[in-house]
Amino acid sequence: MDLEEKQIRKIYVYRGRILNVRNDDAQLSNGKIVSREVVEHIGGVCVLPVTENGDVIFVKQYRYPYEETILELPAGKLDPGEEPFHGAVRELHEETGVVGDTYYELGADYPSPGYTDEVIHLYAATGLKDVGQKLDEDEFLDVVKIPYEKALEMCYTGELTDSKTLILLLKYKLMEQSGRLTPMEESK
Amino acid sequence: MDLEEKQIRKIYVYRGRILNVRNDDAQLSNGKIVSREVVEHIGGVCVLPVTENGDVIFVKQYRYPYEETILELPAGKLDPGEEPFHGAVRELHEETGVVGDTYYELGADYPSPGYTDEVIHLYAATGLKDVGQKLDEDEFLDVVKIPYEKALEMCYTGELTDSKTLILLLKYKLMEQSGRLTPMEESK
Numbered sequence: 001m002d003l004e005e006k007q008i009r010k011i012y013v014y015r016g017r018i019l020n021v022r023n024d025d026a027q028l029s030n031g032k033i034v035s036r037e038v039v040e041h042i043g044g045v046c047v048l049p050v051t052e053n054g055d056v057i058f059v060k061q062y063r064y065p066y067e068e069t070i071l072e073l074p075a076g077k078l079d080p081g082e083e084p085f086h087g088a089v090r091e092l093h094e095e096t097g098v099v100g101d102t103y104y105e106l107g108a109d110y111p112s113p114g115y116t117d118e119v120i121h122l123y124a125a126t127g128l129k130d131v132g133q134k135l136d137e138d139e140f141l142d143v144v145k146i147p148y149e150k151a152l153e154m155c156y157t158g159e160l161t162d163s164k165t166l167i168l169l170l171k172y173k174l175m176e177q178s179g180r181l182t183p184m185e186e187s188k
Numbered sequence: 189m190d191l192e193e194k195q196i197r198k199i200y201v202y203r204g205r206i207l208n209v210r211n212d213d214a215q216l217s218n219g220k221i222v223s224r225e226v227v228e229h230i231g232g233v234c235v236l237p238v239t240e241n242g243d244v245i246f247v248k249q250y251r252y253p254y255e256e257t258i259l260e261l262p263a264g265k266l267d268p269g270e271e272p273f274h275g276a277v278r279e280l281h282e283e284t285g286v287v288g289d290t291y292y293e294l295g296a297d298y299p300s301p302g303y304t305d306e307v308i309h310l311y312a313a314t315g316l317k318d319v320g321q322k323l324d325e326d327e328f329l330d331v332v333k334i335p336y337e338k339a340l341e342m343c344y345t346g347e348l349t350d351s352k353t354l355i356l357l358l359k360y361k362l363m364e365q366s367g368r369l370t371p372m373e374e375s376k
Contacts, residue, residue, distance in 0.1 A: 003250040003257050003328050014202045014209055016225050019303055021202055021209050026252060028326055036252045037204050039227055041303070062191040064214060064224045065305035066298065069191050077302070107346035109354060110254065111299035112306060114265075115207055115229070117253035120300075120351075138216055140191050155359060156368055158295035163308075163351040166297060170358035171343060180344055 002029035005036070018042075018077065041118035045088040046075035046164040048106075048124040048172055049098055056151045056169070057096050057128075060142040071144065071154075072162040073169075075120075084108075084121035085184070092125060096143050097133035100125030102183045106175075109167055120164050124172050124181075148173070190217035193224070206230075206265065229306035233276040234263035234352040236294075236312040236360055237286055244339045244357070245284050245316075248330040259332065259342075260350040261357075263308075272296075272309035273372070280313060284331050285321035288313030290371045294363075297355055308352050312360050312369075336361070 006027040014021040020040040025033055049057040058071045076091035078084065085103070093099050106122040135141070146154070151169055154160045160169070175181050194215040202209040208228040213221055237245040246259045264279035266272065273291070281287050294310040323329070334342070339357055342348045348357070363369050 001328055001330055003248065003330065005250050005252050007252075007255075013204070014211075016201070016209075016211060017223060018225055019209075019227070021204075021207075021227075023202075023204060024252075029328060030326070032326060034326060035205060037206055038253045039207070039209075039303075041300075044300075044302075060191065062193050063298070063301040064193050064195075064212075065226045065303060066301060067195075070298070070301060072301070107344075108349060109351045110251070110258070110349045111351045112229075112232075112304065112308075113251040113254060113258060113260070113350055114232075115253060116227075116300065116304070118300060138218070138220060138222060140189055140217060142189055142191065152362070156295075156363055156366075161296060161298045162301055163297045163299045163355060167351060167354045167358065170355065170362055174340070174358055174362065175344055178344075 004029060008033060037115055039116040041116055042080065043078045043118055044075060044120045045078060045084055045091055046073050046120055046122055046168060047088050047092045048073050048168040049092060049096060049100065049128055050124060050126050050148065051128055051145065054148050055145040056148055057098065058144045058146055059095050060144050062140070070162060071160060073165045075164060085123070088121065088123045093131065094134045094136070095141060097130055098128040099131055101127030101129065104181055105184050106168060106171055109164060111163055122164065122168055124168065192217060196221060225303055227304040229304055230268065231266045231306055232263060232308045233266060233272055233279055234261050234308055234310055234356060235276050235280045236261050236356040237280060237284060237288065237316055238312060238314050238336065239316055239333065242336050243333040244336055245286065246332045246334055247283050248332050250328070258350060259348060261353045263352060273311065276309065276311045281319065282322045282324070283329060286316040286318055289315030289317065292369055293372050294356060294359055297352060299351055310352065310356050312356065
């Protein structure tokens with residue numbers, strides 16, 4: 001089946017601070033013209049930091065869209081033109097105060113491909129060293145350490161809800177189990 | 189630390205077909221007023237269908253925001269007022285033509301909590317029976333069966349990118365391993 005949709009007209013309906021929104025005209029494979037709403041986002045990074053004694057470092061943050069304070073792995077938006085691995089090391093440092101001596105590349109994820117073009121690049125870090133937090137002005141968060149097995153339990157019970165956090169905790173665990181984790185070259 | 193942000197003014201900047209966008213004024217715990225961009229979405233469902241012989245049923249779809257055809261588990265938006273489990277059974281049936289005799293509730297995820305309020309409800313289905321696909325007009329997709337172990341491999345290599353798909357495949361596997369899967373009452 002021909003699944004492709006052709007962009008006919010790119011129409012911006014909102015240009016904002018962290019996102020732009022389009023309501024394009026697109027052509028389906030049956031020739032019909034339809035609307036396609038797209039949220040444009042610069043892309044993000046997320047890091048699973050695992051300490052020597054098997055704790056995971058989380059950040060606890062208020063998430064305005066849900067009116068809720070939730071636990072997530074350290075993460076953030078890329079700066080314009082920034083290389084994803086650089087962004088990951090930067091966000092880990094800024095939010096939790098640690099840097100790793102070994103990093104693992106764990107792919108990328110598309111958070112909600114029906115309407116956003118955001119790509120979240122995923123990493124893990126071990127061999128952590130505390131060098132001091134560097135929060136942005138107006139960035140408020142608590143750093144929380146949780147044993148890995150307890151964090152997995154919180155995936156199963158539904159206590160953890162953030163998609164990038166769930167993917168990293170579950171993927172790292174399964175890849176470790178099956179001997180599939182390989183450190184990145186630049187971090188060795 | 190007081191992490192909460194107070195909504196001061198709710199300001200709609202776009203009202204669309206599958207999403208609305210706000211650029212609210214919010215007050216931080218330090219008293220400062222900031223902008224908060226929010227994408228409002230009705231919420232979604234996703235189902236991991238596992239066949240008798242251990243295959244996973246995927247759908248292959250063009251995703252306009254990425255200009256890419258990707259593999260995802262069957263999923264979709266909730267109808268207004270629809271109960272999530274009902275939506276999950278409906279989408280599984282419409283997209284793949286199967287219904288399950290046993291369902292598992294696997295929590296929910298927040299795809300990108302920095303800017304969207306979408307909640308994706310997650311399920312698995314076994315004991316599948318083919319009753320015929322019911323695609324929406326203008327919905328184009330291919331149904332693809334992949335052995336579970338091969339699908340996990342595609343999580344590890346980065347071939348699968350959709351967040352809800354990754355979470356379900358990884359979470360179901362780990363919960364099965366640790367004897368934590370319990371069928372839903374209504375599906376027994």
